[in-house]
Amino acid sequence: MERKPPPFPDSEEQEAHSEKAEEESGDDDDDDDDDGGEDIFTGNGARTAPLVLNAQDLFSEEGSYPGVQEPSVDNQHASNGLRSDDDEQDLFAEARVELSLDRSSTKGIREVTRSSPSAPDISYKSSTSKMSFEKPEEEESNDKFELNIAVTHPEKVGDGMNAYMVYKVSTQTTLPMFKSRAFSVRRRFSDFLGLFEKLSEKHAQNGYIVPLPPEKSVVGMTKVKVGKEDTSSTEFVEKRRAALERYLHRVVSHQNLLQDPDVREFLEKDELPRAVSTQTLSGAGFLKMINKASDAVNKMTIKMNESDNWFEEKLQEVENEEQQLRKLHAVVDALVNHRKDLCGNTAVFAKSMAMLGNSEDNTALSRALSQLAEVEDKMEQLHQEQASNDFFIFAELLADYVRLLGGVRNCFDQRIKTWQRWQDAQSTLQKKREVEAKLLWANKPDKLQQAKDEITEWEAKVTQYERDFERICATVRKEVLRFEKEKSNDFKVHIIKYLESLLVSQQRLIKYWEAFLPEAKAIS
Amino acid sequence: MIIFVCVVFQLRSVSVDLNNDVSLLIDIPDALCERDKVKFTVHTKTTLSVFQKPEFSVPRQHEDFIWLHDTLVETEEYAGLIIPPAPPKPDFESPREKMHKLGEGEATMTKEEYTKMKQELEAEYLAVFKKTVQVHEVFLQRLSSHPVLSKDRNFQIFLEYDQDLSVRRKNAKEMFGGFFKNMVKSADEVLISGVKEVDDFFEQEKTFLLDYSTKIKDSTTKAERMTRAHKNVADDYIHVAAILNSISAEENTALKNFTFLQKVEGRVASDQELKLTELLRYYTRDIQAAKDLLYRRARALADYENSNKALDKARLKSKDVAQAEDNQRQCMQKFEKLSESGKKELTSFKGRRVVAFRKNLVEMAELEIKHAKNSVSLLQGCIETLKNC
Numbered sequence: 001m002e003r004k005p006p007p008f009p010d011s012e013e014q015e016a017h018s019e020k021a022e023e024e025s026g027d028d029d030d031d032d033d034d035d036g037g038e039d040i041f042t043g044n045g046a047r048t049a050p051l052v053l054n055a056q057d058l059f060s061e062e063g064s065y066p067g068v069q070e071p072s073v074d075n076q077h078a079s080n081g082l083r084s085d086d087d088e089q090d091l092f093a094e095a096r097v098e099l100s101l102d103r104s105s106t107k108g109i110r111e112v113t114r115s116s117p118s119a120p121d122i123s124y125k126s127s128t129s130k131m132s133f134e135k136p137e138e139e140e141s142n143d144k145f146e147l148n149i150a151v152t153h154p155e156k157v158g159d160g161m162n163a164y165m166v167y168k169v170s171t172q173t174t175l176p177m178f179k180s181r182a183f184s185v186r187r188r189f190s191d192f193l194g195l196f197e198k199l200s201e202k203h204a205q206n207g208y209i210v211p212l213p214p215e216k217s218v219v220g221m222t223k224v225k226v227g228k229e230d231t232s233s234t235e236f237v238e239k240r241r242a243a244l245e246r247y248l249h250r251v252v253s254h255q256n257l258l259q260d261p262d263v264r265e266f267l268e269k270d271e272l273p274r275a276v277s278t279q280t281l282s283g284a285g286f287l288k289m290i291n292k293a294s295d296a297v298n299k300m301t302i303k304m305n306e307s308d309n310w311f312e313e314k315l316q317e318v319e320n321e322e323q324q325l326r327k328l329h330a331v332v333d334a335l336v337n338h339r340k341d342l343c344g345n346t347a348v349f350a351k352s353m354a355m356l357g358n359s360e361d362n363t364a365l366s367r368a369l370s371q372l373a374e375v376e377d378k379m380e381q382l383h384q385e386q387a388s389n390d391f392f393i394f395a396e397l398l399a400d401y402v403r404l405l406g407g408v409r410n411c412f413d414q415r416i417k418t419w420q421r422w423q424d425a426q427s428t429l430q431k432k433r434e435v436e437a438k439l440l441w442a443n444k445p446d447k448l449q450q451a452k453d454e455i456t457e458w459e460a461k462v463t464q465y466e467r468d469f470e471r472i473c474a475t476v477r478k479e480v481l482r483f484e485k486e487k488s489n490d491f492k493v494h495i496i497k498y499l500e501s502l503l504v505s506q507q508r509l510i511k512y513w514e515a516f517l518p519e520a521k522a523i524s
Numbered sequence: 525m526i527i528f529v530c531v532v533f534q535l536r537s538v539s540v541d542l543n544n545d546v547s548l549l550i551d552i553p554d555a556l557c558e559r560d561k562v563k564f565t566v567h568t569k570t571t572l573s574v575f576q577k578p579e580f581s582v583p584r585q586h587e588d589f590i591w592l593h594d595t596l597v598e599t600e601e602y603a604g605l606i607i608p609p610a611p612p613k614p615d616f617e618s619p620r621e622k623m624h625k626l627g628e629g630e631a632t633m634t635k636e637e638y639t640k641m642k643q644e645l646e647a648e649y650l651a652v653f654k655k656t657v658q659v660h661e662v663f664l665q666r667l668s669s670h671p672v673l674s675k676d677r678n679f680q681i682f683l684e685y686d687q688d689l690s691v692r693r694k695n696a697k698e699m700f701g702g703f704f705k706n707m708v709k710s711a712d713e714v715l716i717s718g719v720k721e722v723d724d725f726f727e728q729e730k731t732f733l734l735d736y737s738t739k740i741k742d743s744t745t746k747a748e749r750m751t752r753a754h755k756n757v758a759d760d761y762i763h764v765a766a767i768l769n770s771i772s773a774e775e776n777t778a779l780k781n782f783t784f785l786q787k788v789e790g791r792v793a794s795d796q797e798l799k800l801t802e803l804l805r806y807y808t809r810d811i812q813a814a815k816d817l818l819y820r821r822a823r824a825l826a827d828y829e830n831s832n833k834a835l836d837k838a839r840l841k842s843k844d845v846a847q848a849e850d851n852q853r854q855c856m857q858k859f860e861k862l863s864e865s866g867k868k869e870l871t872s873f874k875g876r877r878v879v880a881f882r883k884n885l886v887e888m889a890e891l892e893i894k895h896a897k898n899s900v901s902l903l904q905g906c907i908e909t910l911k912n913c
Binding site: 321324325327328331332334335338339341342345346348349352353355356359360361362364365368369372492495496499500502503506507509510513514516517520521523524 | 736749752
């Protein structure tokens with residue numbers, strides 16, 4: 001059941017692509033001074049401008065996930081039984097920013113309503129092989145393909161303990177393998193897990209690094225099911241939505257996986273059969289499996305004789321990195337919590353300052369103290385947003401990669417398993433030959449034919465498994481390099497985004513204090 | 525055992541320049557910190573003939589300052605004055621505890637991380653040290669710039685006496701036993717609010733000070749928590765930077781910027797502490813000193829009223845009238861003297877407070893802007909580098 005993927009250009013093009021991706025992301029953010037460097041779009045069907053899908057749009061800025069505002073797509077909405085977006089408004093707090101369309105009139109607006117705290121829109125270029133982004137000046141494009149995916153509009157379906165969340169998965173693409181250019185479907189969490197299971201069944205054994213979906217969370221989901229609409233459950237939903245989106249991005253940026261019909265079906269098909277076996281399987285479950293398999297591999301009696309150290313060294317690197325990222329994640333987690341602390345303390349202090357200002361009998365000083373209270377209030381908001389950025393840009397990235405590195409380890413283990421299978425086949429063949437020899441000597445011609453047949457069979461198997469092993473070696477090498485490049489790019493993009501969020505925060509801080517300064521100077 | 529020698533310069537954050545009367549200039553040019561004890565060098569330059577030399581220095585401990593303060597408080601003559609609040613005891617508890625924890629956790633962190641954390645803690649120690657020197661210095665300078673208190677004999681002894689003051693301290697304790705002070709502490713709220721006020725000015729002051737005192741105490745606590753939380757965030761960046769540095773070399777260059785982030789955040793936190801929290805702390809104590817004045821006056825008023833009642837009774841009974849009249853006159857005089865000087869003191873206190881707040885708020889705002897601008901340019905450079913590499 002091996003599908004031959006269509007020929008892909010070599011890696012240079014992809015490198016060029018990823019560099020440009022960064023440039024795009026950089027340009028993009030220069031514009032977003034007013035909304036805190038976050039490309040948060042507001043919109044629902046009624047409000048956003050209709051998107052004209054022409055060549056220019058396809059190369060509009062990073063982070064423009066053109067919502068499905070085309071009339072044709074709206075019909076698809078209706079047929080998908082999507083609820084009107086107006087219902088969403090109540091579920092989520094404001095925190096919506098309308099992006100000023102000053103870059104170009106065709107700048108797409110992403111159809112997203114975000115709760116607060118919301119994940120900043122990480123401009124994620126999903127890379128298909130043929131996709132490359134040109135610089136903004138060049139608007140003409142012919143043979144480039146684009147694929148943008150967004151996961152939005154979490155909705156609760158049902159009541160009580162049987163309730164579940166459904167997410168809207170919107171795709172906009174020029175890839176010919178899809179039935180249309182823009183479409184969306186509703187998926188629930190177990191659908192994502194189902195996709196993962198199918199993909200890992202098919203591809204993990206060939207040495208591919210299959211991206212891991214977000215973890216199941218009984219606690220988080222229970223709160224949502226029970227209908228608790230407090231910040232922690234909205235936070236949880238947002239965290240999950242963002243994680244599911246990142247998951248899909250990683251899947252489609254993998255050339256081989258994108259070609260898998262299951263992926264296409266996931267994105268396109270209106271109704272998916274309910275994935276039942278995922279009830280126990282999840283990212284965490286899979287990781288447990290990986291670790292068990294690892295242990296099994298380590299216990300294997302025949303140690304692999306490596307002809308070159310590349311695999312051993314790489315695996316060691318991967319294990320070290322996983323450890324480091326785990327540590328880093330813990331530290332960033334602490335940072336998030338401390339910042340939340342700071343946020344709370346600042347709010348309390350602001351109130352206290354306001355009280356003090358009221359009590360102060362010198363008028364000018366009283367006013368200044370009240371102003372100070374207001375500045376501190378604004379600082380609290382800044383801290384709150386920064387904590388959210390700390391989390392969504394930084395912490396979640398690290399969490400993702402800790403899991404992904406587990407997946408990488410798995411593909412190394414698969415290689416060893418493949419090798420083992422080849423070795424086992426060789427020893428079986430050897431045994432069969434011995435049997436044949438014995439039969440020859442014992443002169444039992446009837447059993448001899450059977451023995452010869454078996455030898456032929458096993459000779460074929462040995463050849464097959466040897467080829468499998470060579471193939472998986474090549475795949476693992478390629479995969480690891482691809483992964484490393486993607487990781488490096490991912491980290492760079494995210495670090496830049498994070499620093500930019502800090503930058504914007506500092507700039508706002510300056511504004512607040514500069515506004516306060518004359519008030520302080522006016523005290524007499 | 526940590527020994528710090530600190531040369532202190534121009535750290536007058538909570539008070540306006542007090543040290544500008546040439547006839548008596550006081551400062552604490554350096555101090556030594558040995559274990560728990562801090563030894564301050566009190567340096568005096570004077571043109572007054574009451575002193576034996578025009579310039580001299582003496583070593584003093586914190587307890588000596590407390591002795592001086594208490595002696596002043598218990599001097600009847602100064603009842604109508606706001607006695608500058610005693611400097612708080614030097615408190616190295618927080619950095620010491622952190623240093624201890626750091627030592628325990630040394631094994632779990634990289635050498636670089638450990639060094640950075642240690643540097644941070646040493647800076648914290650130094651900051652506490654500087655603050656305590658400053659607050660002791662300001663105490664003396666407020667005394668020296670006060671027309672009445674600067675002439676106090678004990679003050680002069682404090683400045684000049686080149687022997688150990690501990691003998692005097694012990695004697696003083698035995699003499700007064702802290703009696704008056706304790707009374708003040710327990711009874712003042714009740715008495716101040718209980719006494720019927722005749723003077724509008726004092727009525728207003730009473731209302732204001734009682735309310736303000738609670739509010740400022742609250743603000744101080746909240747400010748302390750806020751600046752502490754800020755420091756925690758800054759310190760986290762150290763850990764982040766340390767681990768990032770040990771990961772991939774590619775991202776290394778740009779990620780080293782977390783170290784500078786920490787520096788800036790750390791500075792913001794400590795400036796905030798110095799300008800805002802310290803300001804609030806100081807004025808919480810100063811307001812208390814003002815309240816103490818009100819208390820003493822209220823007490824004098826109570827005595828005066830009682831003496832009036834006693835006089836009336838005596839006149840009714842025609843017994844001990846002269847004595848009662850005498851007593852009444854004394855109480856009245858005392859009360860009026862207290863009221864007059866109290867009014868002056870409270871008015872100048874108001875002015876002083878407003879000026880100090882203005883100075884500190886302006887400075888704090890300016891520092892926040894400066895640090896933020898610094899951050900902005902560093903972040904921009906950082907982002908540029910990352911994008912181009």
